[in-house]
Amino acid sequence: xxxxxxxxxxxxxxxxxxxxxxxxxxxxxxxxxxxxxxxxxxxxxxxxxxxxxxxxxxxxxxxxxxxxxxxxxxxxxxxxxxxxxxxxxxxxxxxxxxxxxxxxxxxxxxxxxxxxxxxxxxxxxxxxxxxxxxxxxxxxxxxxxxxxxxxxxxxxxxxxxxxxxxxxxxxxxxxxxxxxxxxxxxxxxxxxxxxxxxxxxxxxxxxxxxxxxxxxxxxxxxxxxxxxxxxxxxxxxxxxxxxxxxxxxxxxxxxxxxxxxxxxxxxxxxxxxxxxxxxxxxxxxxxxxxxxxxxxxxxxxxxxxxxxxxxxxxxxxxxxxxxxxxxxxxxxxxxxxxxxxxxxxxxxxxxxxxxxxxxxxxxxxxxxxxxxxxxxxxxxxxxxxxxxxxxxxxxxxxxxxxxxxxxxxxxxxxxxxxxxxxxxxxxxxxxxxxxxxxxxxxxxxxxxxxxxxxxxxxxxxxx
Amino acid sequence: xxxxxxxxxxxxxxxxxxxxxxxxxxxxxxxxxxxxxxxxxxxxxxxxxxxxxxxxxxxxxxxxxxxxxxxxxxxxxxxxxxxxxxxxxxxxxxxxxxxxxxxxxxxxxxxxxxxxxxxxxxxxxxxxxxxxxxxxxxxxxxxxxxxxxxxxxxxxxxxxxxxxxxxxxxxxxxxxxxxxxxxxxxxxxxxxxxxxxxxxxxxxxxxxxxxxxxxxxxxxxxxxxxxxxxxxxxxxxxxxxxxxxxxxxxxxxxxxxxxxxxxxxxxxxxxxxxxxxxx
Numbered sequence: 001x002x003x004x005x006x007x008x009x010x011x012x013x014x015x016x017x018x019x020x021x022x023x024x025x026x027x028x029x030x031x032x033x034x035x036x037x038x039x040x041x042x043x044x045x046x047x048x049x050x051x052x053x054x055x056x057x058x059x060x061x062x063x064x065x066x067x068x069x070x071x072x073x074x075x076x077x078x079x080x081x082x083x084x085x086x087x088x089x090x091x092x093x094x095x096x097x098x099x100x101x102x103x104x105x106x107x108x109x110x111x112x113x114x115x116x117x118x119x120x121x122x123x124x125x126x127x128x129x130x131x132x133x134x135x136x137x138x139x140x141x142x143x144x145x146x147x148x149x150x151x152x153x154x155x156x157x158x159x160x161x162x163x164x165x166x167x168x169x170x171x172x173x174x175x176x177x178x179x180x181x182x183x184x185x186x187x188x189x190x191x192x193x194x195x196x197x198x199x200x201x202x203x204x205x206x207x208x209x210x211x212x213x214x215x216x217x218x219x220x221x222x223x224x225x226x227x228x229x230x231x232x233x234x235x236x237x238x239x240x241x242x243x244x245x246x247x248x249x250x251x252x253x254x255x256x257x258x259x260x261x262x263x264x265x266x267x268x269x270x271x272x273x274x275x276x277x278x279x280x281x282x283x284x285x286x287x288x289x290x291x292x293x294x295x296x297x298x299x300x301x302x303x304x305x306x307x308x309x310x311x312x313x314x315x316x317x318x319x320x321x322x323x324x325x326x327x328x329x330x331x332x333x334x335x336x337x338x339x340x341x342x343x344x345x346x347x348x349x350x351x352x353x354x355x356x357x358x359x360x361x362x363x364x365x366x367x368x369x370x371x372x373x374x375x376x377x378x379x380x381x382x383x384x385x386x387x388x389x390x391x392x393x394x395x396x397x398x399x400x401x402x403x404x405x406x407x408x409x410x411x412x413x414x415x416x417x418x419x420x421x422x423x424x425x426x427x428x429x430x431x432x433x434x435x436x437x438x439x440x441x442x443x444x445x446x447x448x449x450x451x452x453x454x455x456x457x458x459x460x461x462x463x
Numbered sequence: 464x465x466x467x468x469x470x471x472x473x474x475x476x477x478x479x480x481x482x483x484x485x486x487x488x489x490x491x492x493x494x495x496x497x498x499x500x501x502x503x504x505x506x507x508x509x510x511x512x513x514x515x516x517x518x519x520x521x522x523x524x525x526x527x528x529x530x531x532x533x534x535x536x537x538x539x540x541x542x543x544x545x546x547x548x549x550x551x552x553x554x555x556x557x558x559x560x561x562x563x564x565x566x567x568x569x570x571x572x573x574x575x576x577x578x579x580x581x582x583x584x585x586x587x588x589x590x591x592x593x594x595x596x597x598x599x600x601x602x603x604x605x606x607x608x609x610x611x612x613x614x615x616x617x618x619x620x621x622x623x624x625x626x627x628x629x630x631x632x633x634x635x636x637x638x639x640x641x642x643x644x645x646x647x648x649x650x651x652x653x654x655x656x657x658x659x660x661x662x663x664x665x666x667x668x669x670x671x672x673x674x675x676x677x678x679x680x681x682x683x684x685x686x687x688x689x690x691x692x693x694x695x696x697x698x699x700x701x702x703x704x705x706x707x708x709x710x711x712x713x714x715x716x717x718x719x720x721x722x723x724x725x726x727x728x729x730x731x732x733x734x735x736x737x738x739x740x741x742x
Contacts, residue, residue, distance in 0.1 A: 023678065024565070024566045024620075025620075025630075026566070026619040026620060026621055027621075027640055094560075205617055205618045207563070208563055209565055210562075210565035210618055211618030212565065213566065442678075444678060457565075462678050463641035463658065463676075
């Protein structure tokens with residue numbers, strides 16, 4: 001009997017495996033659906049999940065950064081600091097090339113960072129403010145930039161005005177991607193076709209992570225609300241959705257314009273914030289999301305205290321007509337509920353659904369937008385939100401946090417800065433939202449990076 | 464392959480020294496492995512496994528009854544079964560720099576009649592010929608391709624061979640990039656409709672062992688088939704992990720089967736003794 005029991009236990013100790021032998025396999029193609037195409041393959045400020053997907057296919061950055069500030073190697077495979085943390089040298093991986101076959105050099109990296117500094121990017125503004133001579137260069141007042149050079153060993157040298165907590169973090173922006181003098185990227189896919197509603201790419205054999213499994217990838221425009229039916233009809237193979245499958249990494253924000261009536265009045269903004277029943281909205285209208293307990297998704301800056309449900313405040317009566325621009329990737333039921341909240345306060349609301357990238361443009365009193373930061377680092381992310389409104393207190397705290405290298409103290413400052421930003425009630429967090437791929441059977445390897453960027457380069461087709 | 468043999472002989476005649484192996488102290492205990500034996504006509508006589516094998520393992524091959532050549536992403540190693548343990552006797556790191564690859568792949572190809580084997584991986588620009596003598600392992604030659612001109616398509620796990628693109632070629636068996644099993648005869652492949660994983664071995668002339676063609680997220684198993692125009696399934700051995708490579712060697716009526724398995728806690732080598740039933 002004991003022997004039998006032993007044999008049974010022996011069998012039980014061999015659990016069925018969680019993975020199989022198949023793949024990954026090289027070859028094949030995939031068609032990815034996106035709401036809109038990024039207007040250019042050149043590195044630009046990524047504003048939407050689709051932007052991140054597309055720019056990440058074409059471009060490669062010097063480095064990446066984790067939410068805790070840890071720097072990850074990309075084109076740069078090493079770095080060292082000197083001058084008490086005011087000078088940083090980046091060493092490039094040897095042997096890497098651009099799509100056009102040219103070798104990637106320190107001079108390419110420096111030229112790319114100079115281009116980045118003159119873009120309308122919050123991370124670029126941060127870097128310009130920190131580098132020796134960066135401010136004047138970014139404004140175009142001079143072509144001299146003392147804080148950026150290539151040394152004799154071909155390393156990229158950045159000289160800062162002061163030691164910083166995460167000085168290299170702005171370089172993790174997709175806008176800071178390194179390109180050749182002719183504009184070629186070094187990402188996993190080479191762009192080969194651009195049509196108004198379709199892009200074509202081939203695998204880049206020289207990518208730093210190795211050739212992608214797929215021979216080719218196509219990106220086709222499909223309206224967010226039509227993507228599922230396009231998938232079912234076989235016209236696309238996959239699309240990135242705001243749906244369960246990853247940690248929440250996107251925040252649905254209601255952004256009030258503090259320069260326009262009626263939201264120029266802090267009491268009005270506070271009334272909107274207090275009246276917004278975030279818990280009820282998410283619970284009843286967006287079960288895939290989570291009621292936001294902070295401006296940043298918890299993967300970036302975990303809230304210290306769980307939120308307790310609170311009843312909506314008694315709504316004061318507001319007056320005025322407002323235009324609300326809503327990204328077309330926001331679920332209609334959710335945006336309708338937000339409009340209803342504003343109307344309940346007495347505001348006349350004209351809502352305009354626009355493609356996600358156009359939410360930030362055009363005249364509006366408020367914007368409802370799915371937002372994820374340009375760089376997934378909490379200090380930079382909060383600075384990006386600060387740039388949407390005002391807040392001297394938050395500005396001071398963020399500046400202090402940016403220069404504070406003690407992790408615990410920095411974390412405390414970031415929490416205070418977030419509280420100060422929320423107190424201004426310009427940027428109101430509504431929901432934390434995950435990003436996940438929806439794909440046809442047989443498409444494997446699609447994943448979402450920790451910063452919410454949908455990644456195609458590891459995808460493969462099951463035979 | 465007369466040219467290849469001549470080349471190997473040339474190297475040996477010139478007396479290319481067999482370099483002394485680096486001091487090896489890796490001894491992995493062989494523990495009993497419980498398997499559900501559900502294969503018609505094949506019985507598992509014994510099964511032991513060594514966990515914690517440095518990996519990821521890309522391929523392995525029997526050099527002798529008690530010796531295995533193992534190619535991993537970063538090295539070629541020689542292991543010997545030593546009583547109740549698997550002992551690493553020699554270890555040769557791959558020359559750097561390695562090419563960046565998204566899915567590492569490798570092949571060990573034995574040189575018949577010589578104590579030698581070729582190693583190819585998709586992270587190495589060249590293929591390498593090793594000789595072994597006892598516990599000594601020496602690299603004696605490099606070439607652009609394996610004998611017959613087979614080499615990895617740059618950056619991929621696909622072997623460009625005279626028989627076409629393959630992901631595995633072993634003991635007269637071939638696996639196509641889309642997972643179809645084929646048999647090789649004079650360089651010509653006869654493809655079957657059977658789909659398998661990347662790992663195959665031929666324990667008996669008409670029996671094939673193969674990893675599962677199931678996609679990630681499902682359980683893996685070692686499957687046995689009887690070779691025919693349409694191979695007939697004989698049964699499976701469920702395994703905890705993903706089968707990455709297989710090697711078989713006849714020993715009298717029995718067969719030794721080595722299985723490289725990748726699990727959550729790393730790679731292990733499973734050593735099975737198999738026998739035919741009801742022959």
